[in-house]
Amino acid sequence: MTAFADSAALKDALRRHDYIADDEFAVVVHLATVLDRPLLLEGPAGVGKTELAKALAAAGGRKLVRLQCYEGLDDSRALYEWDYAKQLLHVQMLRDRIGDRLAAYPDLADASRFLAEQDFGLYSESFLAVRPLLEAVISPEPVVLLVDEVDRTEESMEALLLEILAERQITIPEVGTFTARSAPWVILTSNDTRELSAALKRRCLHYHVGYPTPEREREIVTARAPEVPAATAAEVVEFARTLREMPLRKSPSISEVIDAARAATVLSAHAGDGSIRHVRDVLLAALLKYTGDVTLARTRLDGTPDPEESVADVPPAERVTVASRPANTTTAVFRGRGGGGRDTARVGARR
Numbered sequence: 001m002t003a004f005a006d007s008a009a010l011k012d013a014l015r016r017h018d019y020i021a022d023d024e025f026a027v028v029v030h031l032a033t034v035l036d037r038p039l040l041l042e043g044p045a046g047v048g049k050t051e052l053a054k055a056l057a058a059a060g061g062r063k064l065v066r067l068q069c070y071e072g073l074d075d076s077r078a079l080y081e082w083d084y085a086k087q088l089l090h091v092q093m094l095r096d097r098i099g100d101r102l103a104a105y106p107d108l109a110d111a112s113r114f115l116a117e118q119d120f121g122l123y124s125e126s127f128l129a130v131r132p133l134l135e136a137v138i139s140p141e142p143v144v145l146l147v148d149e150v151d152r153t154e155e156s157m158e159a160l161l162l163e164i165l166a167e168r169q170i171t172i173p174e175v176g177t178f179t180a181r182s183a184p185w186v187i188l189t190s191n192d193t194r195e196l197s198a199a200l201k202r203r204c205l206h207y208h209v210g211y212p213t214p215e216r217e218r219e220i221v222t223a224r225a226p227e228v229p230a231a232t233a234a235e236v237v238e239f240a241r242t243l244r245e246m247p248l249r250k251s252p253s254i255s256e257v258i259d260a261a262r263a264a265t266v267l268s269a270h271a272g273d274g275s276i277r278h279v280r281d282v283l284l285a286a287l288l289k290y291t292g293d294v295t296l297a298r299t300r301l302d303g304t305p306d307p308e309e310s311v312a313d314v315p316p317a318e319r320v321t322v323a324s325r326p327a328n329t330t331t332a333v334f335r336g337r338g339g340g341g342r343d344t345a346r347v348g349a350r351r
């Protein structure tokens with residue numbers, strides 16, 4: 001296991017695992033490891049929140065224990081549950097022996113009382129099906145605990161998480177209290193689909209992961225897809241940056257930029273020239289996930305006004321803003337950074 005001397009050492013270690021962090025982010029992650037504070041990462045889809053936990057585990061030589069959150073996640077999936085199949089098998093193996101003993105109690109009530117008084121060892125650690133939170137606490141070696149997409153669970157699960165993060169212990173009524181055998185580095189991620197509780201935020205170091213600078217995004221593309229020539233990476237990154245300026249329903253994420261750069265490389269190789277200009281439509285398909293976004297981008301890139309699109313024809317009350325669109329709340333929430341607030345009425349008019 002590695003602790004990192006400083007944020008520069010951490011940044012280098014992450015880079016060796018193909019994760020490109022900027023200085024500010026490296027400082028925050030380093031602080032979280034040194035202060036033993038959970039790190040809450042918020043930001044739009046596909047900007048490297050989950051990947052940070054994976055890279056940190058790899059760089060720190062720690063096992064990654066992942067709790068994927070979803071609506072309806074409960075204790076039995078997050079903490080532990082009893083392994084009924086194993087318990088049943090255990091009792092079956094003891095059946096003959098138990099039968100012998102029960103022969104001494106011909107009366108049913110006596111036999112039942114005798115059984116109730118026995119401890120068959122069924123409620124002990126060996127019959128626990130350990131789930132991620134408990135695993136992170138009882139692991140003798142410190143792990144990286146990733147609580148992914150914590151905003152998808154209910155607040156009750158958040159409360160449970162808080163308790164465990166604060167107390168570093170878990171009580172199982174039948175067994176007792178497990179106190180942490182090691183201190184995990186905890187990373188929580190959120191797409192901000194709902195407001196997290198103030199208590200959770202207070203307990204964590206909090207960092208907003210945004211879209212990278214073009215320079216860092218080029219580095220990411222080259223790290224993740226080394227076959228992509230530098231010039232192609234630069235062109236695709238620039239293209240994505242242009243798209244992120246538009247009021248789209250979903251802006252291109254880093255993972256989509258990587259896919260698009262790969263596609264551009266293959267297509268440019270076949271076309272025989274190094275430029276991506278002729279594969280623009282393929283890139284749009286790789287970078288954008290909504291037909292409406294593709295149409296909007298095409299119109300804007302071509303600089304031709306869309307005849308369907310006349311803001312003047314639409315009464316203000318019926319204009320739908322980007323923020324009020326239903327699908328991708330994440331882009332709506334985070335796009336403040338991309339300048340997407342402009343021209344929203346124009347987008348609304350096209351729907």
Ligand SMILES: Nc1ncnc2c1ncn2[C@@H]1O[C@H](COP(=O)(O)OP(=O)(O)OP(=O)(O)O)[C@@H](O)[C@H]1O
Pocket residue numbers: 018019020021043044045046047048049050051052189191220223224254255258
């Ligand atoms: N800083 C980075 N360095 C290297 N690769 C990155 C970086 N950021 C993102 N990526 C690439 O983008 C992909 C998507 O990142 P990741 O799955 O971590 O996104 P996310 O923020 O967790 O998104 P979501 O909210 O949708 O879960 C990664 O698999 C990785 O290939």
Ligand SMILES: [Mg+2]
Pocket residue numbers: 049050051148189
């Ligand atoms: Mg993720």
